[in-house]
Amino acid sequence: MIRLRTSLFRHIVLWYTVCTMLIVAIYTLILYGEVKRGRERPFDVRLDAMAAELADDLQHSRGQLDIARLSAADLSTRAFAIFSPQWELLLASVPWQNVTWSTNTIHFGQFLERTRAGKRYHTPAKDGTGQDLRLSIAHAEIAPLVGEDAAPGATNSLPVYVAVADLFEPTDQFLWRQKYRMATAFVVVCIAVLVSGLLVARLGVWPITLLATTAERITPEDSRTRLPVTKLPHELRVLALTLNQAFDRLDAALQSERTFTAAAAHEIRSPLAALIARAQRIRCDAALPPALAAQLDAVLGEAERLTRLSGQLLLLARLDRAAAGEAFPTQAVDLAEVAQDVLDSLHEAAAGRDVHLHLRTQDATVVQGHEEWLLRAVYNLVNNAIAYTARETNVVVALEPTADGTRVLLSVSDAGPGIAPGERAKVVQRFYRGDRTRATEGTGLGLAIVLDVLRAHHGELFIAEGTGGIGARITMIVPVTMG
Secondary structure, X not given: OOOOOOOHHHHHHHHHHHHHHHHXXXXXXXXXXXXXXXXXXXXXXXHHHHHHHHHHHOXXXXXXXEOOOOOHHHHHHOEEEEEOOOOOEEEEOOHHHHOEOOOOXXXXXXXXXXXXXXXOEEEEEEOOOOOEEEEEEEEEEEEEOOOOOOOOOOOOOEEEEEEEEEEOOOHHHHHHHOHHHXXXXXXXXXXXXXHHHHHHHHHHHHHHHHHHHHHHHOEOOEOOOOOOHHHOOHHHHHHHHHHHHHHHHHHHHHHHHHHHHHXXXXXXHHHHHHHHHHHHHHHOOOOOOHHHHHHHHHHHHHHHHHHHHHHHHHHHXXXXXXXXXXXXXXXXXXXXXXXXXXXXXOHHHHHHOOOEEEEEEOOOOEEEEOHHHHHHHHHHHHHHHHHXXXXXXXXXXXXXXXXXXXXXXXXXXXXXXXXXXXXXXXXXXXXXXXXXXXXXXXXXXXXXXXXHHHHHOOOEEEEEEOHHXXXXXXXXXXXXXOO
């Protein structure tokens, strides 16, 4: 079963289209009635005028119609008939013989009601060939012949019904002849409705889109951005104000966390340094029993690990502030030199695992940034590669600028177990350690520091498989300038 994705934009377009098409349908019905009325009314007026003219041209003599004043053309070309009040045919033209007019009780009742009120009655009819006619029936009084005395008990005028018919194309047939124009107009209307619906929907969801795009920019690295309350309609301002207040509280919590992390990391360094110094002095005592010496070595190892962890936490706190917009000192840094310094410092560690380090560079690799932080990021990548790659394999550090010269790519490849696609978004989280890395020593902050260094420099980090699907290749993308 196909389920359409819920979308406010689609809802607006759908309901706008439905409502507009309903309005168009109602308007079409009204327009059809007006077109029909506009075609029939002038025609009926002409028929009524013809009936009145015919009645004026007739006279009677003791109830017998005199057609002397009618021309031969009237009798041979015009379809008309004169009926008595009892619907006896008194006079009919030649074309009238082909006129077929049928009615029912309802229509006849309407006819009597209208004629008694002195109004005309109009109805469709057909001729003998099936052509459509329109019929007008009116009540009239035929004047007597001039100078004729009225019969005893008779009135001077003769009441009759005058029926006049003429060819008339029904509205349905008239509109059907315009079917191509109507189809074109219908397509144009549908396109106009759809386009206007898209425009209305786009304008309708614009404030929500503005809210969403602005909210996407509010991250732990940019927690000071707020929703533009003044640019939103009144209905969304309350929501934006509420969200801004929530963001303010969140920002205060983040600032408090960063301050606490930095303060705690800084304050713990001095006691740890004093603890390590005293433990080392005790360890140098030659009279120290071997069992106690082994325990003391373990304590020194944990203390040094805590020292490294406090240093990393302090660095993360500084990187958080830098990513949030706090200024930090920068200078021209050659990443090739940074990478070479890292390889030199890790040469012994790599040799201990029979790992060979290689550096490949191309063209200019100078960027504007914080040299110590970039050095730490590259060091973490290479140190991780040495720790996780297989023995007697290569760790390759490659540098090259992008084609447009605006960024420098630094990638570190190894031949280790690699990083599963499902874990690539997790390994950069602080203190996360995957199943493949739990057996090795570490704090789970190495890649998190790399990512934060790149965020501070407006760079990016990508994790992929190594060459031939073996190992991992982690790439730092560092902008040449931070502007």
